[in-house]
Amino acid sequence: MIVINRKERDKQLRRADILKAAEHVFASKGYYEATIQDIAQKAQYGTGTVYLYFKDKNALYFSLLEEKIRSLTDAIRGRVEEAKGSRKKLEVFIQESLDYFEKNQDFFKLYILEKNSVQLIMSKRIASSAVEYGTEYMEKIISLAQEERVVREDCKPSELTDILVSILGSFVLNWINKESKRAGTLKDKAGLIFNIFLNGVAKK
Amino acid sequence: MIVINRKERDKQLRRADILKAAEHVFASKGYYEATIQDIAQKAQYGTGTVYLYFKDKNALYFSLLEEKIRSLTDAIRGRVEEAKGSRKKLEVFIQESLDYFEKNQDFFKLYILEKNSVQLIMSKRIASSAVEYGTEYMEKIISLAQEERVVREDCKPSELTDILVSILGSFVLNWINKESKRAGTLKDKAGLIFNIFLNGVAKK
DNA sequence: TCAATAAATGAATTTATATTCACATCACAA
DNA sequence: TTGTGATGTGAATATAAATTCATTTATTGA
Numbered sequence: 001m002i003v004i005n006r007k008e009r010d011k012q013l014r015r016a017d018i019l020k021a022a023e024h025v026f027a028s029k030g031y032y033e034a035t036i037q038d039i040a041q042k043a044q045y046g047t048g049t050v051y052l053y054f055k056d057k058n059a060l061y062f063s064l065l066e067e068k069i070r071s072l073t074d075a076i077r078g079r080v081e082e083a084k085g086s087r088k089k090l091e092v093f094i095q096e097s098l099d100y101f102e103k104n105q106d107f108f109k110l111y112i113l114e115k116n117s118v119q120l121i122m123s124k125r126i127a128s129s130a131v132e133y134g135t136e137y138m139e140k141i142i143s144l145a146q147e148e149r150v151v152r153e154d155c156k157p158s159e160l161t162d163i164l165v166s167i168l169g170s171f172v173l174n175w176i177n178k179e180s181k182r183a184g185t186l187k188d189k190a191g192l193i194f195n196i197f198l199n200g201v202a203k204k
Numbered sequence: 205m206i207v208i209n210r211k212e213r214d215k216q217l218r219r220a221d222i223l224k225a226a227e228h229v230f231a232s233k234g235y236y237e238a239t240i241q242d243i244a245q246k247a248q249y250g251t252g253t254v255y256l257y258f259k260d261k262n263a264l265y266f267s268l269l270e271e272k273i274r275s276l277t278d279a280i281r282g283r284v285e286e287a288k289g290s291r292k293k294l295e296v297f298i299q300e301s302l303d304y305f306e307k308n309q310d311f312f313k314l315y316i317l318e319k320n321s322v323q324l325i326m327s328k329r330i331a332s333s334a335v336e337y338g339t340e341y342m343e344k345i346i347s348l349a350q351e352e353r354v355v356r357e358d359c360k361p362s363e364l365t366d367i368l369v370s371i372l373g374s375f376v377l378n379w380i381n382k383e384s385k386r387a388g389t390l391k392d393k394a395g396l397i398f399n400i401f402l403n404g405v406a407k408k
Numbered sequence: 409t410c411a412a413t414a415a416a417t418g419a420a421t422t423t424a425t426a427t428t429c430a431c432a433t434c435a436c437a438a
Numbered sequence: 439t440t441g442t443g444a445t446g447t448g449a450a451t452a453t454a455a456a457t458t459c460a461t462t463t464a465t466t467g468a
Contacts, residue, residue, distance in 0.1 A: 201359070203353050
């Protein structure tokens with residue numbers, strides 16, 4: 001029995017090796033220009049090995065996306081739950097998102113690329129469910145904020161969510177690209193983003 | 205002489221046929237899943253004909269992007285120029301962008317997909333110059349708005365531009381996807397977007 | 409009408425990768 | 439130590455699409 005568990009655990013570790021390599025390769029080249037060879041090499045396995053753990057390239061890609069999105073959402077959810085009141089929840093949501101993306105830059109690239117292509121090109125891409133899972137929770141917070149009269153009511157929660165997600169995205173993207181001279185951490189931007197989201201860019 | 209001009213004009217028309225077909229196919233399938241055959245078929249030419257007008261698939265794609273982005277920017281620039289004061293210019297910029305995207309939905313899809321991948325994956329993708337050309341002008345308006353103390357000064361014009369572009373993008377995307385039940389025209393959203401950009405989403 | 413030239417065509421070729429599979433290697437139990 | 443099943447491997451195969459090019463078709467000017 002112990003043997004089986006041990007083996008099972010090792011298997012999961014090797015699977016994780018491949019996912020990690022895939023994350024990096026997909027993020028730097030994009031889905032189509034990333035080859036299975038690239039990924040296998042990065043993970044230090046032979047090409048064929050990848051197929052022992054994933055049905056095909058597509059399955060590998062979506063397993064990756066799905067698992068990372070789940071981990072992102074779960075990471076954020078805990079902290080937000082603790083915060084009291086929609087205002088505070090929003091603030092924490094922003095902070096935690098930034099923190100997570102700062103630590104998972106490769107994932108961010110996949111997420112932002114996928115978010116648009118899923119919404120646009122749809123196709124067979126099953127990931128939409130995972131992407132939705134990611135924003136669904138945000139929508140609840142916004143709904144709450146509307147109930148508490150913190151946030152304007154002339155937009156649907158989903159629209160407001162999209163706005164916040166895009167603003168967040170634009171800051172993360174800027175920060176990631178500015179790898180040379182970066183003022184501080186990404187999380188430092190949280191206050192600014194919160195403020196812009198709530199009060200806009202007008203000079204007060 | 206007349207003959208040559210006539211010929212030259214016809215040639216441009218055929219080139220435009222192909223670009224138009226390419227726009228639609230690339231927008232619905234994405235770059236990699238769009239095939240030259242698809243495009244040729246859509247344009248009602250044979251496969252080989254495409255190569256008489258464009259060096260290869262990549263050149264076709266970037267010619268398309270480049271020309272559309274130029275046309276977008278030129279369309280907007282005129283109207284914005286007329287408007288007096290940064291506040292009004294911003295307002296017009298938003299209106300005209302929405303109007304253009306409403307009329308060029310396929311192009312919007314390409315633009316939004318490309319914007320992120322250019323910023324992220326860079327690679328050989330030359331289009332970055334064209335994409336920059338598109339936002340460069342917006343930045344000037346924002347700079348002006350900062351000088352006129354209309355807009356907060358704790359962000360760089362480029363950051364504020366990115367924010368506005370993302371907010372715009374999220375509205376356009378929503379509108380495009382909601383093809384079934386759409387309240388009104390996309391341009392109707394201009395006031396709301398302007399207001400959110402300047403004053404945020406807080407309940408006033 | 410008829411060469412001669414230009415343009416269009418799509419089948420054949422090339423190229424690039426995903427995927428498979430026969431064989432090699434490893435880990436472990438006896 | 440060795441036999442056995444589980445894993446790993448990368449060269450060989452399959453597939454799909456980009457690109458080319460010999461041939462066909464259209465256009466033009468005399």
